[in-house]
Amino acid sequence: MYIYMHNETATGVTNDLAAVRALLDKHAHPALLLVDGVSSICALDFRMDEWGVDVALTGSQKALSMPTGMGIVCASPRALEASKTARSVRVFFDWKDYLRFYDMGTYWPYTPSIQLLYGLRTALDLIFEEGLDNVVRRHNRLGTATRLAVEAWGLSNCCQKEEWFSDTVTAVVVPPNIDSAEVVRHAWKRYNLSLGLGLNKVAGKVFRIGHLGNLNELQLLGCLSGVEMVLKDVGYPVKLGSGVAAAAAYLSNSTPLIPSRI
Amino acid sequence: MYIYMHNETATGVTNDLAAVRALLDKHAHPALLLVDGVSSICALDFRMDEWGVDVALTGSQKALSMPTGMGIVCASPRALEASKTARSVRVFFDWKDYLRFYDMGTYWPYTPSIQLLYGLRTALDLIFEEGLDNVVRRHNRLGTATRLAVEAWGLSNCCQKEEWFSDTVTAVVVPPNIDSAEVVRHAWKRYNLSLGLGLNKVAGKVFRIGHLGNLNELQLLGCLSGVEMVLKDVGYPVKLGSGVAAAAAYLSNSTPLIPSRI
Amino acid sequence: MYIYMHNETATGVTNDLAAVRALLDKHAHPALLLVDGVSSICALDFRMDEWGVDVALTGSQKALSMPTGMGIVCASPRALEASKTARSVRVFFDWKDYLRFYDMGTYWPYTPSIQLLYGLRTALDLIFEEGLDNVVRRHNRLGTATRLAVEAWGLSNCCQKEEWFSDTVTAVVVPPNIDSAEVVRHAWKRYNLSLGLGLNKVAGKVFRIGHLGNLNELQLLGCLSGVEMVLKDVGYPVKLGSGVAAAAAYLSNSTPLIPSRI
Amino acid sequence: MYIYMHNETATGVTNDLAAVRALLDKHAHPALLLVDGVSSICALDFRMDEWGVDVALTGSQKALSMPTGMGIVCASPRALEASKTARSVRVFFDWKDYLRFYDMGTYWPYTPSIQLLYGLRTALDLIFEEGLDNVVRRHNRLGTATRLAVEAWGLSNCCQKEEWFSDTVTAVVVPPNIDSAEVVRHAWKRYNLSLGLGLNKVAGKVFRIGHLGNLNELQLLGCLSGVEMVLKDVGYPVKLGSGVAAAAAYLSNSTPLIPSRI
Structure with a gap:
């Protein structure tokens, strides 16, 4: 049995599930492939059948933009069979x-x-109305814009390889003289902005910007300008507007018209 | 009878009600003072008694941040008396x-x-929790930030005197080669951003940014970065991030901590 | 111009609009026919075109079961034409x-x-899902059941002719020694039951039971058993259960299965 | 360890926790007392400290009248200590x-x-506004009224001892020629009434009437008149109105005025 996290929420790293599958296949390995898709499913490209995933799991409170409370599991026939003797x-x-x-x-x-079942019905209606492919593209747009802002600020992404960049969350590494927990606290106390703390090994060293679910370009830009103000407030020499400008330059070239309004 | 609009929504002009009162008093003028406070009351400084206002009027859908549907009227004893014979x-x-x-x-x-009465109760609770004075200060902060952005974009305010600047809405004049209606349409169609059309004499010449009600600094900055992208899209040579930077520089110096989170 | 109230909320009387139309036609009378359908439209049979109605009016808060706040008007071409010179x-x-x-x-x-426009869309969806004819039938069922209960209590209907009985509201005449306002007050204070006061000429003499909108058989029976307890409490010698039994005998023979659950 | 169900939802039996405690004390028994209070806490008299309960458990969807989703646990110091080595x-x-x-x-x-935490805050506010003692009394009133109706219908309570009667749910035994599952199905299909199925050993033999949470006298009477119609429909020779009359006779003598409306 192989448990794989599709998207690592704490560090903003997306794993290549297709490659994992290919590896298992290459060695004809009998392991079941279990995927934790909590911060990926309905936001990142995910192909249960094509990638031979045996168990996929997600929650209501991430890309589905619902209240916390629902765990959603999908199991393959092979997994169901295995569960009988496990x-x-x-x-x-x-x-x-x-x-x-x-x-x-x-x-x-x-x-x-x-209530959550009715909520799920509506969440899926919204996703299908936008089109699942468009939802995935939107997350890529928001993730790319965020990474461009981080670069413009002169900060680095906790995720070190471009092919692992997560389109749903970006963990931003702060310089040694800054406490990332202070960034998170200050954002919350002054600008009503919820950033994520760095956890475990990266506590104090990274803060996280979530960009998934029912979120659009301007909401992200509002968040990014908030991060700029916070960075300035905690003593990091950021040029205000620099990250927003980099993100906006990209977004103004890539954001499509809203189909129902054309 | 004197009907006065406290804040002119179409052009972003705030009238000096205290001065109007002083003028009436100077001439011992018997006129009743009626104030249209639709886009001012609960956002701008307004003093019914001190300014000798006889009738003040507002709606639920502006600074109270409620659904449309409720007209709220306050009348002085003098107005009630006059209504008997009017x-x-x-x-x-x-x-x-x-x-x-x-x-x-x-x-x-x-x-x-x-339902609207319960809504009004809650809207007032929110305002009193923040403090009416703080609400007025927040609107001044948001209005100032918007004006700084407009200036940074190289555009001008439809309101021509600083003492008339409105803290609840800013009408932005576009250059002759730009159609402001196209700015509004494009903002709606591409970025899900609702700007106001120029009306009547300024149709096509101004677009309006509303900044009143239950709105905070980051929401405004998201809106301003949206306006920047729209301006670029319709052919105005805006420097992306310039308005946001000017607004953020001001806001990062003036936004107070959220009292309940200190 | 002829203004006609389709259903008189204060006394529980439904007027025969078809007969009014026939009378106007018989005399080739040119009057416009205006209908106040506030407590009838979407609950009672109403035929704008067939009855040659020129203006029909209703509100959101009655048969549509929405919050108060929306007035809905439908005007015939003849009414639109007349309005130009009126x-x-x-x-x-x-x-x-x-x-x-x-x-x-x-x-x-x-x-x-x-908000009310979205509410109207949903209210109409609910009505069309049930079927407008079925909605009208349900109101007839609820009205009939209420009248049977009133009869079983030994009380009389304020409406004196069977063909005028209203299927949306029943005004119940109390004996001279009972104050109907006390019935209404007591229902509210002890059982959280909202009955209607008698108005104007019938103040103190009748109380009203509303039975329109998103209401089903058991909700009505709960209300009728509440009225029984109130009548007993204020000194009227009612046999508890008598009205409910009469209503239930009728309803158990006439209530159809819920189509989506068969 | 002793796991005790305070109120048995399937059969409508309330256990005497004080007696269980007394028994444990009498024998100086060291067992922890664990109480399943899912269908009792916030509806029936429950005394964690006085009865020496070590763990009490309830859910959001019963007496708290909230959506399903929250499990609430209260543990004594002794239980916390025991959990370390369990x-x-x-x-x-x-x-x-x-x-x-x-x-x-x-x-x-x-x-x-x-969302559920905010819901819990509001649910508790409602309970404390009514007064927890009054909430318990109301449940006793509703339970008593239900039992009087069952008796009037000539049916018996699945719970055989008066001191075990549950004030939150009543399981009603149907005669051998009636299938209680048919009672439940018919109530749902024709009257939009949710009754509980008999489970396990009493499947087909009992149906259950729940009477807990945010429920008042008239809602219960509406439900009881629905049960009467269903019983008639499935062939049980019930006298319509009989159960409602018995319940109403009791309720009209015992329901207090609503304090905020006196």
Whole structure:
């Protein structure tokens, strides 16, 4: 069994699942491929069947832009088969209970959250109205714009290889004389801006800009100008407007017209 | 009777009500002072009693940040007295009906919109939580930042005297070779940004940036960077990031910490 | 010009519009037929074209089950033509302004309440999903059930002719020793039940039970059992359960299965 | 360790926790007392400290009247101590993670559902506004009224001892010739009424009436009249109005005035 995180939220790194699959295939490895898609599914390109993914998992609170509360799992026939003999500990979320009830019609083994189910229906309607491909393209646009801003600020991306850059979150490395936790605190206290803390090994060294879900170009630019002010406030010699200008130069060339308004 | 617009939404001009009052007083003029405060009350400094205003009027959909639907009127004893003998046409909104029912307790002459009344309660709670003075200061901050951006873009304010600048809306004059209606259309079609059209005499010549209500610094900066992209798209040689930089330089020096988060 | 109230909310009387039309036709009378359909349209059978109605009017807060705030008007070509030369006083709601903007596309002469427009879309979706004919039938069912309960209580309907009975509201006459205002007050204070007061000539003599909009059989029965308890509480010798039993006997024979659940 | 269900949802039986505690005390038994309060807490009398409960558990979707999604746990110092050495399987809901983060301030080990936390705040505000004692009394009133209706219908309560009667749910035993699942199905399909199925050993033999949470007297009476119609429809010779009359006779004597409206 191989558990793979499609997109690493803490560091802004996206893994190449197709390559993982190719490697498994090359060695005819029998491992099941399990994908943590919490910060990727519905935002990054993800191909369950083509990449031979056996279990994919996501949550309601990321790219679906819903309230926290729903875990969504998709399992391949191979995974379902394997679960019958697996000896891992299972309690509340045992598939067996759900599968048994699905066979009975629209029932659930436990009290479902009807509100989140209605929310999921609407979230998917919004995604399909925009078009899943367009959603993925929009995230790439927002991610690229963010990276251009970081570069313009003279800061570096925690992710060190271009092919791993994440289109849903960017972890920005601050200079040694700056405490990234102070960046996050100050953004929250003065500009009502929620940035992500650096976690574990990069605590104090990176802050994170999330750019996923129901987010558009101007919301991102508002966030980036907020980050510029925060950087200035905490003593980093940023040129105000520099990151926004770099991001806007790219966005004004790449943002498509809104189809329903043409 | 003297009807005065406190803030002219179409051109971004704020009138000096205290001066109007002083003029009326100087000449011992008996005129009632009626104030259209639709785009000013709860955003700009307004003093009903001190300025001897007889009737003040606003709506729910501007500085109160509520849905459209509620007209709010405040009348002085002198105005109430005058209404008894006035011969202006009155139908649905006749004060007399409302006053009669107020005397009876919590009744209304016609079916009230309970939802908007609850909304008003909450809108006022939010304003009082921030502090009305702080709300007025925030609008001044947002208005100043917008004007600095307009200046940085090399464009001019439709309002020609500094003392008349409006802190709730800025009408921006475009060069003769640009159609301001195209600016508004393009902002809507490409960036999901709602700007205001120039109306009547300034149609085609100005577009308007609203900055009132439940709006903060980063939302305004997102809007300003959107305007920059639109200006570039329609052929105006704007330096991307220039307006945002000017606005942010001012805002990073003037935005206070959020009291509940200190 | 003939102004007709389709359904009289204060007394629970429904007028026969088809007969009014027939009378006008018989005498080749040129009067325009204006219909106040506030408590009828979308609940009672109403046929604008077939009955030659020139102006129909309703509000959002009755059969549409929306918040108060929207007045809805439909005018015939003849009414539009007449409005051009009419000399009645017109201010805010002048059709001319609206018609001019309709021609320009999706614009409005004044700031519209977007929220109520979305609400109207949903209210109509719900009505069409049930089927307008079924909605009318449901109101007839609820009105009939209410009248059977009133009869079982030994009370009488303020409306004296069966063919005028209203399917959206029933005004119930109380005996001389009971104050109907006390019935309404007590229902509100003890059972959280909103009944309508008797108005004007029938003040103190009738209370009203509304049965229109997004209401089903069990909600009505809950209301009827509440009225029974209130009647008992204020000293009327009602047999508890008697009205509910009469209504339920009728409803259990006439309520159809819910189509989506068959 | 002793796991006790305070209120058995499937059969409408309330256990006497004080007696369980007394028994444990009498024998100086060291067992921890764990209480499943899912369908009791915030509706039935529950005394964590007085009854020496070590762990109490409830959910958001029952007496709190919130959406499904939140599990609420309260643990005694003794339970926290025991958890350190216990060897039961623990994954997502391990207290240790939560306790560690509580110490750090307002943080959570995992992404919390902010919406449900705001909902909980409001649910508790509503309960405290009514008064927890009054909430418990209201549930007793609703439970008593339901039992009187069941008796009037000539049916029996699945719970066989009066001291075990549940004030939050009543399981009603149907005669052998009636299928209780058909009662539930028919209620849903014809009257939009959600009754509970009989589970396991009592499947087909009982249906359940829930009467907990944000529910008042008239809503319950509407439900009871619905049950009467369903019973008639499925062939049980019920006298329509009989259960409602019995419940209403009791409720009209016991329902207090609403304090804010006196």
